[in-house]
Ligand SMILES: Cc1cc2nc3c(=O)[nH]c(=O)nc-3n(C[C@H](O)[C@H](O)[C@H](O)COP(=O)(O)OP(=O)(O)OC[C@H]3O[C@@H](n4cnc5c(N)ncnc54)[C@H](O)[C@@H]3O)c2cc1C
């Protein structure tokens with residue numbers, strides 16, 4: 001059982017949990033992920049380690065409530081409550097090479113998992129350009145954290161309410177123009193965003209790493225559920241990744257495979273929503289009395 005030390009809600013759907021797990025916090029490296037179970041009957045879901053502190057003995061997760069389990073977490077995970085299981089660190093840590101200048105790009109929820117890499121590059125002495133993108137100003141989170149590890153920070157919003165108006169690919173174009181000596185780009189976010197980030201750097205041949213998020217089941221390389229095509233070869237994201245060369249990834253296949261359980265996911269969410277409404281009505285009779 002792993003105690004939740006802190007929670008912060010960044011928006012209606014995105015929230016942060018800091019969880020006590022000293023051994024995991026000591027072992028964690030940038031780019032790795034954990035598998036979480038909210039309760040004994042729960043589904044196992046992979047989540048990237050967005051931050052870790054050996055001193056506090058904690059790991060930080062940033063979660064977007066998109067379906068049954070993540071909405072259940074949003075409802076149940078309060079400060080002082082516990083997660084039933086938290087397994088990790090899993091996956092191969094990001095390669096933090098000796099580059100002089102690097103751009104760390106995060107889009108939406110991807111802003112959180114790119115943070116440990118930005119910090120690690122900074123600690124290795126690189127000039128770090130952070131490029132973080134959100135739909136609008138209200139959704140921005142961790143701006144101060146990024147400022148603390150980046151030499152330059154470009155904020156992009158779809159509606160122009162903060163930073164530059166545009167997508168993170170516009171931020172990449174701006175950074176490449178100002179810094180023709182960027183040696184590496186690291187991009188984390190929705191698959192379509194990572195695909196276009198990789199396309200933005202392809203003409204210049206800038207090494208571009210991405211962190212993939214296919215559907216995972218066991219997370220140990222046994223089920224094959226997380227297979228992705230990289231450079232024409234089949235890789236298992238959980239044990240061969242999650243970081244891969246973005247110029248080699250077949251993103252269209254990844255997006256197709258991510259959509260293949262849509263109907264089951266919809267039914268599972270529907271079942272959970274109606275069950276949890278029933279539970280709420282039983283636990284809080286006043287709700288039903290006044291309904
Ligand atoms: C390595 C890795 C790291 C991840 N890190 C984060 C993170 O830091 N924060 C975060 O909010 N989400 C992260 N995800 C995605 C997260 O695991 C899914 O959103 C979650 O499993 C959805 O479960 P659900 O029951 O709430 O929704 P579902 O209804 O099951 O699915 C909703 C959506 O999530 C996708 N999804 C479903 N199951 C999985 C799965 N096992 N793995 C990946 N995607 C899935 C589906 O394509 C679907 O579009 C990560 C995924 C991977 C593979």
Ligand code: FES
Nearest residue numbers: 217219221224238
């Ligand atoms: S999740 Fe089963 S092989 Fe990767």
